[in-house]
Amino acid sequence: MNRKRRIFPGVMALMLALSVMLGGCASPVENASDNVIYIYYINQEEDALVSVSYIPNLQQSKDLVEELRDELCRTPSSESMECLLPENVVMEIINVEDRTLTLRFPESYYDMDKTREVLVRAGIVRTFVQIEGIDRVQFYIGESPLIDADGNPVGLMRRESFVDNSAQQLNNYERNAVRLFFANESGDMLVEEPRAIYHSSSQPLEWAVVARLVEGPKTAGSFATLPPDTEILSVSTANDVCYVNLSGSFLNSTLTVSEEIPVYSIVNSLVKSCNVKQVQIAIEGEIKVTFRDSMRLDQLFELNEALVEKTSS
DSSP states (O other), rough: OOOOOOBBTTTGGGGOOOOOOSSSSSSTTTTSSSOOOEEEEEESSSSSSEEEOOOOOOOOOHHHHHHHHHHHOOOOSTTEEEOOSSSOOOOOEEEETTTTTEEEEEEGGGGGGHHHHHHHHHHHHHHTTTTTTTOEEEEEEETOOOOTTTTTOOBOOGGSSSSOOOGGGGGGGEEEEEEEEEEEETSSSSEEEEEEEEEESOOHHHHHHHHHHHHHOOOOOBBOOOOTOOOEEEEEEETTTTEEEEEEGGGGGGOOOTTTHHHHHHHHHHHHHSSEEEEEEETTTBBBOOOOTTTTTTSSSSSGGBBBBBOOO
């Protein structure tokens, strides 16, 4: 049985004081010089990460994952640092597949306070994504994905998922009222779902809105518009235009919705919830993409209220 206790919401974009010196390239380690990898530990105050350079003994990526796992769990030589994970939290490697490292932890993972949990997650992700062939890390607690306080999976984490903020900012969250648009039962119209969401102040509201669309609706009569494995690669806004860059899984949806519904689910939600007027959607950085049969993405999309199902008052 999974515990009801969950980690603090919106921590995907949180981070802490880091001292990182990464540069150069050498196989099999990316973004490291002369095969140096940086192993992350927690300082004595448990409010920041500390990086220590490490030269691995093994060269193959699979073996290197196990070596770094062992190093992360080893007691550091300096008394000013401690292991990321408490003694009762064991890290198990499940697999590396599609450039994603999947790790499993016991239920005791949820016993950590929110500050340490964010530090642990950031340190682990930042350590492993230095290995060539690993871009993302996902956590499982037992047989279930790591979840946040809203009951939503934390999902895939990249280095960019954690910004360099001080630990004192871990409690800085914003509450925003948003208007999300999901599919109706027949999948040919959008239905509005007003919602209040919390997200880190270091995370753009636009990113948080798209993330909630990926997670799916919470009310009866609303249905998903985006594949649950869609990754948000980047979100930025300039001159009233929101630029959304999604992973290729967005194109591979098997959801039974009309062609326009996924696109305008994003567009209408962003225009109605954020200070934007138009939306540009890219796939893996490319805009010259055709969605489904004929919907070209190399254009700026505007609010489409004709697709919104009218509700009886």
